[in-house]
Amino acid sequence: MNPLATAPRRRAIHELPSELISQIAAGEVVERPASVVRELVDNALDAGATEISVRLLAGGVRLIAVEDNGSGIGAEDLPYAFKRHATSKISSLQDLESVSTMGFRGEALAAINSIADCAIYSRVAEHPNAYMLDGRTGELKPVARAHGTTVEVKELFYSTPARRKFLKTDATELAHCIESVRRHALARPDVGFSLWHEGKLVEQWRRCTPQASPAAALDQRLSDVLGADFIAQSISVDWRPGPAPGERPTAPNALRVWGRVGLPDAARARADQQFCYVNGRFVRDKVLTHAARNAYEDVLHGQRQPVYALFLEIDPARVDVNVHPTKIEVRFRDSREVHHAVRQAAHNALAAPRSAAAGQASAPAIGTDAAPTAATPLYRAQPAMHFEPLDGHRVSDIGQLWGKAAADLSAPESPAPEHWPLGRALAQIQGIYILAENAQGLVIVDMHAAHERILYEQLKTQWSSDPASAARLPSQPLLVPCPFAATPTEVAMAQAHADTLQALGLEISPFSPKTLAVRAVPSTLARGDAVELARSVLAELAQHDASSVVQRARDELLATMACHGAVRANRQLTVPEMNALLRQMEVTERSDQCNHGRPTWRQLSMAELDGLFLRGR
Ligand SMILES: Nc1ncnc2c1ncn2[C@@H]1O[C@H](COP(=O)(O)OP(=O)(O)OP(=O)(O)O)[C@@H](O)[C@H]1O
Ligand SMILES: [Mg+2]
Structure with a gap:
């Protein structure tokens, strides 16, 4: 403790x-x-x-x-x-x-x-x-x-x-x-x-009972001080470093980050609910706040401020508390180690899709009186089903895909349909939302936002899955190159960034002075509109210097590609397609938020539905 x-x-x-x-x-x-x-x-x-x-x-x-x-x-x-x-x-x-x-x-x-x-x-x-x-x-x-x-x-x-x-x-x-x-x-x-x-x-x-575990005691105090919503809208964190390959395990108390991080939905306009402690001392520290903010990079948009209460426990000899007259600042011996620890701790907690914790009431609920009480993600890695970009002209392929997905789901560790966290798909409305029924009631999914996140996570995984080889996305050559009329900027970008494009699985080469041709696209996005994809990536490259900010540029490019590849509004999906999307969400990290930080799905409980109709139960 x-x-x-x-x-x-x-x-x-x-x-x-x-x-x-x-x-x-x-x-x-x-x-x-x-x-x-x-x-x-x-x-x-x-x-x-x-x-x-x-x-x-x-x-x-x-x-x-x-x-x-x-x-x-x-x-x-x-x-x-x-x-x-x-x-x-x-x-x-x-x-x-x-x-x-x-x-x-x-x-x-x-x-x-x-x-x-x-x-x-x-x-x-x-x-x-x-x-x-x-x-x-x-x-x-x-x-x-x-x-x-x-x-x-x-x-x-x-x-x-x-x-x-x-x-x-x-x-x-x-x-x-x-x-x-x-x-x-x-x-x-x-x-x-x-x-x-x-x-x-x-x-x-009031002081908590001495028998309570530290995590339970903290939850009680957080709830008393910051309100029950803070607990409902946050995830518990407890992180210790694992030994690096070939290294002896570190002493169990050498470093630990624990506490709670708020869900992206709970972010606020002001940074007034960010509490960082080092060995029990409240501090303001750039390393800690930067690391925490960093963990939200992919799930929080704009200027929104996450909420959290994070406690760093570290060997007192590794932190200097004697740097500021009011002791509100500290200096770490190894600030990179601390940054990594806090970032990983928060990041891992946020990555687990909350749909996997169905029934744990941590779903992004609508309304407040059905406020969830516990938010322990039950994410367990499952063999990810393959869910390729949907394509209106290839519904039969999707049917096959669904067959495959259904087969995957019948594997022993897969839950039976009545236990699917995001439920079984019922219908699509206005070409935008998927409606599904689960044990709690009605699930509403923004299909584009959800699909975009899934593609983005897949692209990121593909990019980093083979660290030994030069990072690049698997690419698929097009049988027939797709030429398009290009602006001078687009032509210049295609030439200047040929390597980056290649790493992204794209091949765009000059066809004539004013025409470019797409010759290969990333396999994950093989069924999309190649020209539109090429244009949006070239536009992105024109805005940012890819080489100067490799990591950021990579994420932005992948996000652009994911957005491009995701199902568009007004696309009619079959029920199997919708189900495939729901199953994929359940096993995709960060699938509760789209790449811009908006929620991808909402739960309407039976109580809330009853409330809408003034129906006493
Ligand atoms: N509430 C208290 N109960 C018991 N002893 C106390 C209490 N407050 C102060 N003391 C004693 O008085 C001493 C002086 O307190 P003071 O706060 O000035 O210094 P400090 O706590 O030792 O260091 P710092 O200046 O960093 O706070 C403490 O070291 C402690 O022995
Ligand atoms: Mg004192």
Whole structure:
């Protein structure tokens, strides 16, 4: 579990040696009330608290009081609590290089005490008395309280009115304080949190039962803090690196990425539900956010922002937390390793088609009252059926294909028709949608979007299936070349990018100065309109420099080709063709989204259908 969750051993607070002090990232610790809340809750967690309450007045400007039931501070240690560079958490450079507590600088309380009126009330369990330390006068006196600690911070920036002026309205400062507690709460479902403002309870998150598994505890906390929708619309992630070929397996806890990633449908206009943690510490880190965003590249369109809560667990010696005064940034020893881990973790979770988890209620549902409750993808690799591009003139071929598909499906591991996740096809409407019936009710599929994704994934697989040979798509020469009138740009592109085109399985050569001829096309798209395919690929090449961005260009070209090859609207499909498409979706990665991030299918449950007709069941 969380390495920070282990019971703390109380040590005396001591002043750090000066050579160590000079190593610690210096700078402004307190910017606003939320910074104080963050530091005090950090301290409570380091003290092993299981219940933490935060009380605020005037958005935290007039009062912040954080109370915990942690280990407490002994009377002999208390006078050191407000001293600069005095800490119980590290004592050597070696400790600084593998920090496993939230605090380590011995700086926070001193910084807070220098800009506000502070007091600490604390009692260690084995001592009969609690003590109060006045931060202004240094006076220490016995008081009554249960074991644990309360830190009171009054009148923030009272002596620096210029800085106080920079604070926003109480409501805004309160919102920042709530956000700060939320970030802690998501990382620590094993701790109960409550937040009060002006005597009113604003938020309360109960600690989960100690028996709950970490994943179940996280789900409960995510649901409490971010809402049940977050769980319904996300997928659980748990990733550890496998040993590279010829390598010994890595230590089981060397690196782990777990948490939940939101479905592409749940993406938002703002990046306000992206939570990244490193060893339990909330961080803002470009490596992590870039890796996460990267995992959505193929399934999220435009500026939409994915939602996620991702927890990276890594050997503390492999991450430097001492780079920013507020500890919100970290530096990884090997950022490529971390990037890869986060990207893979999210990417693998998103790749599994959710149709394979039929009955798990993670389908992209319509409406909210039928909101799914669990979203564990049950994707298992199945022998993929062959589903070639549909062609209106070759329905008999499709019939054969379907025969083959049906034969495949009767293989022992294939589910019987009544268990087909996307159901059996019933009809097509307006040449755009396929209607199918499954155990939950009605399934509606956007046939072009779905087919486009299937082709795209097939093309990508073909491209990368043989890494030893130079990457290229299997190509099929045309019996009769297809000439077409070409613009000067098209002719230039065909000549300049002959190699790229060849790698894509396309052969386009000059026929006359103003005519090009398509001589070969990728086998996957052999039945499509060769000229239209050639034109769209040449147009794509004209827009992007294929050589400079090989990977991206490849994906874009393949996407263009897939879009081109996918069944067009108004194409009449037979029922077997529709079924073949549904079966193919069930085994295709990322088939829940088209290449532009739109959903490819929706589920209407029986309850929703009944609702449409006001039919009580
Ligand atoms: N709630 C608490 N319960 C028990 N001990 C505490 C608590 N808050 C502070 N302390 C003690 O006071 C010391 C000073 O706290 P402070 O927050 O200033 O420094 P730190 O947590 O060690 O490092 P940092 O400046 O990085 O937060 C801590 O090392 C700890 O021993
Ligand atoms: Mg601290």
